[in-house]
Amino acid sequence: MHDTSTTAIRSDRLSALRTQMLAEAEITSVQNQSLIQSRREQICEAALSLFLEKGFAATTIRDICARSGVNQASIYDYIANKNDILRRLLNQLWFREDVSTLPIILLDENLSLEDAFEKYFRESWSMKRDGTLLAYRCVPHMQAEDRRALHAREFAVMKDLADQLAPRLGMHSDDQRLDIVANLMVFLSAFGPMRDWLIRDIPDEVILRTISAGAAAMVRSLADQAQT
Template structure:
């Protein structure tokens, strides 16, 4: 099981934690639109500040460098995924629970399509420490699905080895995210509900022992 990554601290001169959370969400929302339109490197901090609705001076009260903004975008994704999948704490070990977890995860990616696309396109621009944090958070998402799958193995509903569990969990994470980074092809052929149904069925045909 992957241990929880220690959250990186983005420096701020503001002491009000609630205000920090509000302002940084505004920064993230503004940055996603700009990064989608112009790309990370072409978008400027001044443009991010303007899109967020405050001055460049105010922006720098909540971040140090533009890469901090990209990190906040990525971290927001992992926070939302964790929150969404935390609704499966009991791990009952049923295929129905697994199917619901897949649905919740894929639906979240659909609702955060631009953010996931930016993460895949621009993560390489993060500093080394932030990059490692993002990679660790990816593995935490894998571990969530790995645990759900393991519960299904324990209950006898599926049969997988430890290595197969790890590969199957990675498969689910990647196939969910492909809805974002291959949207140029997939969105022309499928609705999100169809994509969830077809991907879930194909996945289960691979892991269920008939």
């Protein structure tokens, strides 16, 4: 029997981690908020394209200034450094609030596993593509405190997903295999952005349905193993 009280306690414990963002620098040298917003958008847009083209380590502030059109003498009025730009981009693209996490989607008990995974992968692959590529490529270059914050938030998503899968499969919430499969399901959200360049001749819907069906079958196999 699934212990709902344990799930509630764990959910409360992880609530702070779910909304944790990377700490952006507070810069007050410019008071015009609309100008700050406009310049930061220019800087972040230019930096994103450069980070994905050249890599984070190879991109310089000079490169970002040239691409964005923001003068090198004034860029630090809007951002602290290259790591600050990365934090802002990840907060916007990787932690974006308009893309549902898989645990949230699974709250709808009317959705089958296949339908839930399909909705999750569709949104992640289309709306978080740049954020996914940026996150996976730039983690090695992140500062220690940023990696800890990223780890904490991803850990919370994994645990939330394991908690959602447990009652659907009739498994105990402390079964460690749920954490393993939950972690893998989140990783599959990166499949489209990171691997679809090899299968561009296959229609997107075929890829989506195939991965979703395979993921659902794998998850259900846990319940079958538990019963044997």
